[in-house]
Amino acid sequence: xxxxxxxxxxxxxxxxxxxxxxxxxxxxxxxxxxxxxxxxxxxxxxxxxxxxxxxxxxxxxxxxxxxxxxxxxxxxxxxxxxxxxxxxxxxxxxxxxxxxxxxxxxxxxxxxxxxxxxxxxxxxxxxxxxxxxxxxxxxxxxxxxxxxxxxxxxxxxxxxxxxxxxxxxxxxxxxxxxxxxxxxxxxxxxxxxxxxxxxxxxxxxxxxxxxxxxxxxxxxxxxxxxxxxxxxxxxxxxxxxxxxxxxxxxxxxxxxxxxxxxxxxxxxxxxxxxxxxxxxxxxxxxxxxxxxxxxxxxxxxxxxxxxxxxxxxxxxxxxxxxxxxxxxxxxxxxxxxxxxxxxxxxxxxxxxxxxx
Amino acid sequence: xxxxxxxxxxxxxxxxxxxxxxxxxxxxxxxxxxxxxxxxxxxxxxxxxxxxxxxxxxxxxxxxxxxxxxxxxxxxxxxxxxxxxxxxx
Ligand code: SF4
Ligand code: SF4
Numbered sequence: 001x002x003x004x005x006x007x008x009x010x011x012x013x014x015x016x017x018x019x020x021x022x023x024x025x026x027x028x029x030x031x032x033x034x035x036x037x038x039x040x041x042x043x044x045x046x047x048x049x050x051x052x053x054x055x056x057x058x059x060x061x062x063x064x065x066x067x068x069x070x071x072x073x074x075x076x077x078x079x080x081x082x083x084x085x086x087x088x089x090x091x092x093x094x095x096x097x098x099x100x101x102x103x104x105x106x107x108x109x110x111x112x113x114x115x116x117x118x119x120x121x122x123x124x125x126x127x128x129x130x131x132x133x134x135x136x137x138x139x140x141x142x143x144x145x146x147x148x149x150x151x152x153x154x155x156x157x158x159x160x161x162x163x164x165x166x167x168x169x170x171x172x173x174x175x176x177x178x179x180x181x182x183x184x185x186x187x188x189x190x191x192x193x194x195x196x197x198x199x200x201x202x203x204x205x206x207x208x209x210x211x212x213x214x215x216x217x218x219x220x221x222x223x224x225x226x227x228x229x230x231x232x233x234x235x236x237x238x239x240x241x242x243x244x245x246x247x248x249x250x251x252x253x254x255x256x257x258x259x260x261x262x263x264x265x266x267x268x269x270x271x272x273x274x275x276x277x278x279x280x281x282x283x284x285x286x287x288x289x290x291x292x293x294x295x296x297x298x299x300x301x302x303x304x305x306x307x308x309x310x311x312x313x314x315x316x317x318x319x320x321x322x323x324x325x326x327x328x329x330x331x332x333x334x335x336x337x338x339x340x341x342x343x344x345x346x347x348x349x350x351x352x353x354x355x356x
Numbered sequence: 357x358x359x360x361x362x363x364x365x366x367x368x369x370x371x372x373x374x375x376x377x378x379x380x381x382x383x384x385x386x387x388x389x390x391x392x393x394x395x396x397x398x399x400x401x402x403x404x405x406x407x408x409x410x411x412x413x414x415x416x417x418x419x420x421x422x423x424x425x426x427x428x429x430x431x432x433x434x435x436x437x438x439x440x441x442x443x444x445x
Contacts, residue, residue, distance in 0.1 A: 104444070141408075159384055184387065311429050317406075320405060326362060
């Protein structure tokens with residue numbers, strides 16, 4: 001791939017000479033602009049268009065014997081990899097995964113055999129390096145058929161570690177991955193890193209609930225003051241905010257310590273405890289104690305937590321396809337039914353309150 | 357702490373006859389489901405399998421079978437709503 005200097009992205013330092021011409025060179029040090037980009041996608045800003053052009057890159061000063069590392073063209077992935085390789089001289093073969101990370105792209109097939117074969121041909125890698133080995137991230141394996149690649153191109157696929165931070169040690173050890181390097185983990189920190197986005201994704205339904213509560217508060221017995229209605233709306237919203245936080249943050253963080261293997265049950269049980277607390281302290285949340293409201297909240301709040309906990313399966317690294325299908329099949333209808341009944345009872349409770 | 361998900365749901369199966377013990381499945385599996393014992397792969401913990409399909413796709417001897425897909429409720433719901441296969445976008 002040839003890049004004209006005036007089109008050179010800021011993260012390309014210069015051009016490396018190879019047998020097939022110039023190849024863009026990158027370094028392992030990230031710049032302020034790279035870091036800002038990382039921060040933005042972590043906060044879900046422009047996440048779907050954060051990519052680098054696919055093709056071959058030189059990291060440092062690689063020669064024809066240097067290793068070839070294959071990766072995705074999501075810029076966060078690309079940056080994480082080069083940042084983990086200070087002092088390493090190698091080739092980076094970037095596949096066009098449409099700006100998606102290795103694991104998700106492998107699942108979709110864009111980090112796949114076909115794209116790898118195409119990219120190998122397009123970059124004429126066989127003329128750039130004298131050996132015939134490619135190092136792929138282990139998490140790309142669901143998309144790649146190693147024997148198929150070998151058959152078609154003569155390149156041997158070697159699966160490297162799961163995490164970019166282990167790649168340097170993997171290279172240093174003569175391409176031996178330890179058991180630890182092969183295993184996907186989902187530690188507290190990993191889970192904490194994905195929870196903010198979970199909560200941000202529920203801002204819309206939360207806004208809808210706030211608006212509904214506000215309208216209900218305006219329908220009070222006497223014509224209410226706006227400010228009083230506003231304060232009461234905020235208090236009324238707290239039980240819901242709690243249910244959302246349980247499903248999006250608390251269950252993910254406490255995942256292995258909450259009993260039950262099922263995510264629906266994890267969310268439901270934790271949500272029930274919260275709902276029970278709310279129901280026993282209704283005045284605290286600006287609600288008049290009434291059996292109808294109590295039942296409504298007992299139905300609605302755990303349903304919200306259970307649904308969001310179920311949704312979190314997408315962010316985990318250990319839930320199986322069949323397992324989640326089973327949860328959806330068994331759990332979805334009861335959740336929706338309980339939620340719908342809860343909403344109806346909430347409205348009935350309000351109606352009773354307004355009329356009496 | 358090790359995470360545990362639903363038991364007895366994985367569709368993973370291994371044909372020992374076809375297995376040559378090459379060991380690639382142990383390299384690609386992110387949950388250490390396989391181990392090589394006396395030149396044959398064995399399934400150590402089927403319940404840890406997330407059905408990513410990496411082992412089956414990389415077994416040159418077609419010894420492994422698994423119905424693969426993403427373990428993501430959002431994708432499955434999306435598929436249900438559109439009447440299509442599970443999809444995350
Ligand atoms: S990849 Fe296939 S042949 Fe190789 S050890 Fe695993 S099951 Fe056996
Ligand atoms: S499908 Fe994935 S998780 Fe299951 S055994 Fe194969 S490689 Fe391991």
